[in-house]
Amino acid sequence: MGNINSYLKHKRSTIKNIPEFDRIESEQERQDKLLDYYLSTDVDSIDRLHMYHFFKRYIFQGNFSSPIEDKLIKGECKVLDIGCGAGTWLLDLANEYENSYFFGVDIKPIFPQEIKPNNLEFIEADITNRLPFHDNAFDFAHVEGMSLIFTPDQWDFILSELIRVTKPGGYIEVAGRRNGHVGDGPVFRKMYDAIWAFRSKRNIDTDLIYNLDSKFELQSNIGKVHRIEKDVIMGPNGGKIGLVIQDISISYFTSEMTIKNLSEVIGISEEEFKNIIEKDLFEEFKQTSPRIFHVRFWAQKQLS
Template identity: 55%
Template sequence: MGNNNSSSKHKSKKIEFYKEIDNKPMDLEVEKELKYYIPNNYEDIDRLHMFHFFQRYLFQGNYSSPIEEGLMRGKCKVLDIGCGPGTWLLDLANKYEKSIFYGLDNNSVHPNEIKPSNLNFVKADMFDGLPFPDGKFDFVQDPMSFIIKADQWNFIISEMIRYKL
């Protein structure tokens, strides 16, 4: 590894550790120390798509919240934190064309060009705060809550509830 910088070694150990667990090449962006370990290669993105459709079938819908009327009426604003490839958002944006959807993720694994016009993706890290003004969203979901550590919950929840009207 040529570089004896301890933080560089630390990053490499984390990536190598994950490769050992998963036993396949990873496409990780290493610009700063990793806060969590979610792969973003094609096989894992396909798995996320499949998981969305499994959940939709299992729960007989895309959400368990009284937002149907708002989505149908239109101009309902929805945020998906940790949206990954955006499968949930694509599903909803196609069904509720009058509402507006936003996906936030620190990896750009979502479609950039081929997407409904009422769907927007933002590359940002939820742990740095959500880059939207207070009161912007009618509904916020975070399917990635399993990556939130105990000492991060208060911050993330406070960010999410700023959007409830």
């Protein structure tokens, strides 16, 4: 993880021109669009996504768990990442596996559009409609961090699309995060209860990540679904990596959109919410050991 700061410094030049949604007429429409996408598109939020990528790579000791690396090294391997966001996962892989080809799809173009490897292409598209690719086009299809973005019905469609565009014998991998309320304190739990309440209003199943592998197994043309799970203690009691995920979480909680939305859910002022995060939550982390769980599911598309 020693190269995080230099990587982010290099990438800042690629994300200066972030869309401001000028064509959306009202502020309410703008907020609805942003909420649909969920993640803010300001520079701090994109930097947080970059840092979070390196955190996940560290705890899993790799960018993926599917047995696809030999093919990536050999070359001519085609990889798809849907909901690619700032594109950090793809940028990392495209630089490491120069002889393979990488494609990222997202509804908002916050990914770098000019400074990127020649073997990487980003496409702006709504993945809840239909992926803009032919059947059996990719050796590896990947989606991460979207378990609290899509509704259960959307997940059924997205999984079927991932399978459709993956070659027989290729791999599909889904990754996400869940909070098990293990070792947390009342402040941290209050914050995440507010997040769950906010997302539930958008018909998001906040428990979906717990059984997403079962939903995966119900899809046709799919082999055994493998599950890999890692947990980390957030905060100083989790060591250096615990402080990293604490900083990422605090950065999220103190973002403008999060403060606005969650303060309304809890029923307090934005200033009160910010004080709780910057003072009470920091102090609570010193006394507690909340466990954060990250999970990956992967499976092979069956040969015809």
